Amino acid sequence: MDEHEKKLSAEHRSLTRRLLLLAVAMFGFGFLLVPLYDVFCEITGFGGRTNASAATVEEAPDLSREIRVEFVTTVNSYAPFEFAADVDSMTVNPGKMYFATFTAKNLTRADKVAQAIPSVAPVSAAEHFTKIECFCFTSQEFAANEARAMPLQFIVDPKLPEYVDTITLQYTFFDTARSAANGAL
Amino acid sequence: MSSTVADALDHDEEHGPEKGIGRWLFATNHKDIGTMYLIFSLTMFFIGGAMAMVIRSELAIPGLQFVHPEFFNSMTTMHALIMVFGAVMPAFVGLANWMIPLMIGAPDMALPRMNNWSFWILPVAFGILLSTLFMPGGAPAGGWTMYPPLILQTGDAFPFLIFSVHLMGISSIMGAINVIVTIINMRAPDMTLLKMPMFVWTWLITAYLLIAVMPVLAGAVTMLLTDQFFGTSFFLAAGGGDPVMFQHIFWFFGHPEVYIMILPAFGVVSEIIPTFARKPLFGHDSMVYAASCIAFLSFIVWAHHMFTVGMPLTGQLFFMFATMLIAVPTGVKVFNWVATMWRGSMTFETPMLFSLAFVFLFTIGGFSGLMLAAAPADIQYHDTYFVVAHFHYVLVPGSVFAIMAGAYYWLPKWTGHMYSERLGKLHFWTSTIFVNVTFFPMHFLGLAGMPRRIPDYSTQFTDFNTIASIGAIGFGVSQLIFVAVLLTAYKGSKATDRVWEGTRGLEWTVPSPAPYHTFETPPKARIASEVFE
Numbered sequence: 139m140d141e142h143e144k145k146l147s148a149e150h151r152s153l154t155r156r157l158l159l160l161a162v163a164m165f166g167f168g169f170l171l172v173p174l175y176d177v178f179c180e181i182t183g184f185g186g187r188t189n190a191s192a193a194t195v196e197e198a199p200d201l202s203r204e205i206r207v208e209f210v211t212t213v214n215s216y217a218p219f220e221f222a223a224d225v226d227s228m229t230v231n232p233g234k235m236y237f238a239t240f241t242a243k244n245l246t247r248a249d250k251v252a253q254a255i256p257s258v259a260p261v262s263a264a265e266h267f268t269k270i271e272c273f274c275f276t277s278q279e280f281a282a283n284e285a286r287a288m289p290l291q292f293i294v295d296p297k298l299p300e301y302v303d304t305i306t307l308q309y310t311f312f313d314t315a316r317s318a319a320n321g322a323l
Numbered sequence: 324m325s326s327t328v329a330d331a332l333d334h335d336e337e338h339g340p341e342k343g344i345g346r347w348l349f350a351t352n353h354k355d356i357g358t359m360y361l362i363f364s365l366t367m368f369f370i371g372g373a374m375a376m377v378i379r380s381e382l383a384i385p386g387l388q389f390v391h392p393e394f395f396n397s398m399t400t401m402h403a404l405i406m407v408f409g410a411v412m413p414a415f416v417g418l419a420n421w422m423i424p425l426m427i428g429a430p431d432m433a434l435p436r437m438n439n440w441s442f443w444i445l446p447v448a449f450g451i452l453l454s455t456l457f458m459p460g461g462a463p464a465g466g467w468t469m470y471p472p473l474i475l476q477t478g479d480a481f482p483f484l485i486f487s488v489h490l491m492g493i494s495s496i497m498g499a500i501n502v503i504v505t506i507i508n509m510r511a512p513d514m515t516l517l518k519m520p521m522f523v524w525t526w527l528i529t530a531y532l533l534i535a536v537m538p539v540l541a542g543a544v545t546m547l548l549t550d551q552f553f554g555t556s557f558f559l560a561a562g563g564g565d566p567v568m569f570q571h572i573f574w575f576f577g578h579p580e581v582y583i584m585i586l587p588a589f590g591v592v593s594e595i596i597p598t599f600a601r602k603p604l605f606g607h608d609s610m611v612y613a614a615s616c617i618a619f620l621s622f623i624v625w626a627h628h629m630f631t632v633g634m635p636l637t638g639q640l641f642f643m644f645a646t647m648l649i650a651v652p653t654g655v656k657v658f659n660w661v662a663t664m665w666r667g668s669m670t671f672e673t674p675m676l677f678s679l680a681f682v683f684l685f686t687i688g689g690f691s692g693l694m695l696a697a698a699p700a701d702i703q704y705h706d707t708y709f710v711v712a713h714f715h716y717v718l719v720p721g722s723v724f725a726i727m728a729g730a731y732y733w734l735p736k737w738t739g740h741m742y743s744e745r746l747g748k749l750h751f752w753t754s755t756i757f758v759n760v761t762f763f764p765m766h767f768l769g770l771a772g773m774p775r776r777i778p779d780y781s782t783q784f785t786d787f788n789t790i791a792s793i794g795a796i797g798f799g800v801s802q803l804i805f806v807a808v809l810l811t812a813y814k815g816s817k818a819t820d821r822v823w824e825g826t827r828g829l830e831w832t833v834p835s836p837a838p839y840h841t842f843e844t845p846p847k848a849r850i851a852s853e854v855f856e
Contacts, residue, residue, distance in 0.1 A: 150433050150434065150508055153503070153504045154434065154500055154504055157499075157500045157503055157534055160535070161500075161534050161537075162538070163538075164534065164535055164536070164537075165538035165541055165542050166542075167538075167539060168539040168540075168541070168542025168543060168572060169542050171539075171568075171571065171572050172546075172568065175568045175571060179565075184634070184635060184638075214560075253561050255560045255561065261634075261635055262635070310560065312560065312561030314561055314562075
């Protein structure tokens with residue numbers, strides 16, 4: 139092997155190594171997108187995300203403005219529950235605390251654990267809809283055939299954009315059996 | 324690796340290929356591997372095509388005729404996976420293997436043994452993917468985009484789908500590394516980067532795209548796998564994950580993937596049009612910059628595939644305008660092809676015909692792409708046949724026609740004989756007529772609201788569907804003419820070294836057929852375009 143060939147094969151090796159490194163780095167980048175996406179959603183309220191744990195907010199009612207808050211409930215496929223809001227909608231003043239209750243029933247003769255996942259529309263309202271207390275903060279245990287009312291305590295931030303007059307809060311009810319067995323919750 | 328390189332360079336005496344099956348199993352010669360890639364791609368083209376025939380037969384008239392809806396969904400999913408990863412991508416890798424070393428005056432690809440691996444992984448990957456057709460629960464039917472949670476309902480096929488996608492990714496990444504190392508390290512002396520032929524340039528850019536995004540796809544499908552079997556909740560809402568995130572990660576891969584399938588096509592067409600217009604390529608350097616621009620923009624437009632999932636207004640505006648911006652460099656390319664032909668002495672052999680059809684029909688696909696890029700309009704078009712029409716226009720008379728053009732253009736260099744121009748022209752005209760009969764009515768279906776991925780439809784969609792199905796059968800049968808061209812390729816007259824009158828470039832300085840080993844010493848010509856001046 140003469141000088142030129144030696145140099146060439148060294149060049150091949152070093153470039154190949156750098157390109158492989160790039161491929162591995164991009165594989166890592168794919169996973170890095172997961173926390174990045176979370177941060178992005180939390181900052182922008184993208185995907186209708188709301189606070190995931192209890193918050194404390196000072197009340198400062200703005201009685202001049204009325205907002206309609208609608209409740210939508212969905213039971214995920216295969217989840218053996220009935221789940222509905224006790225009222226379909228409420229008219230609220232920003233900056234004032236409100237209570238709402240949701241009722242769920244376990245339709246099976248076995249104990250079940252459920253988890254409600256919230257989403258707020260429009261997206262621009264998500265960061266202004268604060269839950270003081272919510273049954274969605276933790277998973278909910280149900281005995282066989284148990285039915286139970288679950289509380290929600292919320293406050294709409296007066297900084298809610300002017301053009302929003304209706305907020306839709308939507309809950310999807312999941313049977314956590316699968317993810318609990320997987321150790322995810 | 325060093326010993327391989329040494330092997331390729333140390334033998335001074337000419338020696339032919341190994342005898343028997345070993346020549347192919349242990350192939351390290353770029354021409355052999357290129358040939359295998361091309362044959363594999365053609366095989367997959369017919370398997371994927373057969374699935375398209377099932378789809379179009381079922382859709383020829385309303386109601387359920389031939390197949391169960393679940394199987395129909397498997398057909399659309401498998402058709403897409405096979406055509407994207409099995410037909411179009413390997414065809415371009417095959418052309419790259421054959422032509423890049425010849426075009427840059429290199430004796431072989433830089434990493435011949437890795438080259439062998441990257442090819443032989445493919446039949447295994449597609450063997451696994453096709454085997455899912457016979458598994459309990461059927462082949463994957465959730466769409467080639469593999470969106471969760473639907474794809475997680477796949478039966479036994481699920482882990483096999485993921486594993487085969489992993490293998491395809493590994494194969495593509497190794498192929499891409501090989502292309503980059505070859506182009507960067509093994510060009511003829513004095514062939515500076517900007518003097519490289521366009522096909523080499525577009526492949527260099529494509530290879531970088533492949534290395535950047537195939538690992539991201541691998542990551543996304545790995546997350547699906549762990550969600551299904553190992554208790555993670557990347558995409559499971561109940562566990563705190565978000566299924567929409569999959570769409571973001573997938574399309575972060577998916578949009579550059581679109582350009583991975585079209586940039587080499589641009590390269591092929593940029594080689595062919597100057598030859599048959601007998602003029603040098605107009606604006607070579609601007610073509611390079613345009614291709615680089617397209618590659619860069621492809622990374623910041625992904626969310627235009629998912630306008631309907633809901634996104635802040637600023638997000639919609641950003642992705643809409645960034646997408647529309649891609650029309651600018653693409654327009655530069657189309658302009659340059661037309662300017663190359665302007666006042667040229669054009670002749671219309673089969674490769675040129677396919678290239679002209681490419682320029683015209685790809686542009687139609689580009690325009691429907693612009694329509695889809697408009698966020699407010701896209702909400703209407705999303706998941707309708709308009710989208711199907713759009714991406715088939717850019718992939719079939721786009722990528723596939725460019726591959727066909729390249730195959731006809733270089734076939735005499737590969738075989739040493741001129742193919743039957745009569746059969747070639749017949750293939751071209753039947754393909755071009757039927758491709759339009761198939762896909763043009765789909766625009767109307769989509770605008771009228773027919774959703775994609777359904778086995779049955781409302782009766783008002785009947786006429787256009789019947790027309791599309793007739794066109795599809797015609798297009799499918801037309802491709803058999805190409806097989807006839809290949810089978811009779813050895814019968815034609817001897818090809819000269821230059822093959823076509825207007826060719827320039829190093830690949831035309833070697834004899835036809837190209838000997839087993841070429842450019843064992845680097846060519847003297849300073850740059851390719853000077854060879855015949």
